[in-house]
Amino acid sequence: MSADAVNLAGKLALFREHWQPRTVAQLNDYDVMVVKVKGEFVWHKHDDTDDFFLVLAGRIQIRLRDRVVALGPGELFVVPRGVEHQPFAEEEAHVLLIEPRGTPNTGDATTAQPRRVV
Amino acid sequence: MSADAVNLAGKLALFREHWQPRTVAQLNDYDVMVVKVKGEFVWHKHDDTDDFFLVLAGRIQIRLRDRVVALGPGELFVVPRGVEHQPFAEEEAHVLLIEPRGTPNTGDATTAQPRRVV
Numbered sequence: 001m002s003a004d005a006v007n008l009a010g011k012l013a014l015f016r017e018h019w020q021p022r023t024v025a026q027l028n029d030y031d032v033m034v035v036k037v038k039g040e041f042v043w044h045k046h047d048d049t050d051d052f053f054l055v056l057a058g059r060i061q062i063r064l065r066d067r068v069v070a071l072g073p074g075e076l077f078v079v080p081r082g083v084e085h086q087p088f089a090e091e092e093a094h095v096l097l098i099e100p101r102g103t104p105n106t107g108d109a110t111t112a113q114p115r116r117v118v
Numbered sequence: 119m120s121a122d123a124v125n126l127a128g129k130l131a132l133f134r135e136h137w138q139p140r141t142v143a144q145l146n147d148y149d150v151m152v153v154k155v156k157g158e159f160v161w162h163k164h165d166d167t168d169d170f171f172l173v174l175a176g177r178i179q180i181r182l183r184d185r186v187v188a189l190g191p192g193e194l195f196v197v198p199r200g201v202e203h204q205p206f207a208e209e210e211a212h213v214l215l216i217e218p219r220g221t222p223n224t225g226d227a228t229t230a231q232p233r234r235v236v
Binding site for chain 2: 004005006007008009024025026027028030032049050052054056067069070071074075076077078081096098100
C-alpha cells in the first residue's frame, strides 16, 4: 500500500456506528463511502439517482416492494432511481456505497445523516 | 444471492482475456466493470473524468509520473482526471472499474477496447 491507496478495511476500523457512511474517496461528483450496517434502515427512495451497494463483509438484504435482493461479500446491486428500498442486515455487514455527492442517505434531507469523511 | 445480485467472482469466471473490461452494472451514466489485468497497460490519461480502481484479487500498481500507487485486495485509488497513469500487474489481478459510459480505456477512442457486457 502507498499513501494514496485507500484501504477499505482500514477505513472501516476507524468507526463503529451503524448506518453512518464515511466518504473515503471521490470520483468526479460522486462520493465513494464505506458504511457499517446492522438491523433495518428506513424504507426510502432516491428520485434523482441510482444507489450502488457492494458488500465487503457480511451479508445484507436490500428489500424492494416486490422482492428481496440478498448480497454477500463481492456481490453488488444497483437500486434504480425512484425504486423504494430498505437495506437490512441481520448481523453487522460492511458495504461500499457510491452516490452523487450530497445525496441524502434516507432519501430526505431532513432526516439524512451528514456526510462524514474518514 | 438473488437474480438481481451481481456476483463479481462469477462474472470474472466468464472470461480470460486481460485488459478487456466487462460491464456488469450501470450506475446512472457510469459503467461498473470488472477486468482481468496482467503486465503493463499503456500510459494514458482521461481529460474528462477521474478513473476508479478497486482491487478484488491480486495486486496492481498504478504508475504515475511522480510515484507508484500499489494496491492489494480491498484497496482503491481514484486517478484524477488529466493525470497520466499506467496500470501494471506482475501477476494476474482482478479489478473493479467505474467510469462514465463510453470512456475509452486507453484515453483514446481509436485504440480503446470496445465495451463488453457480461
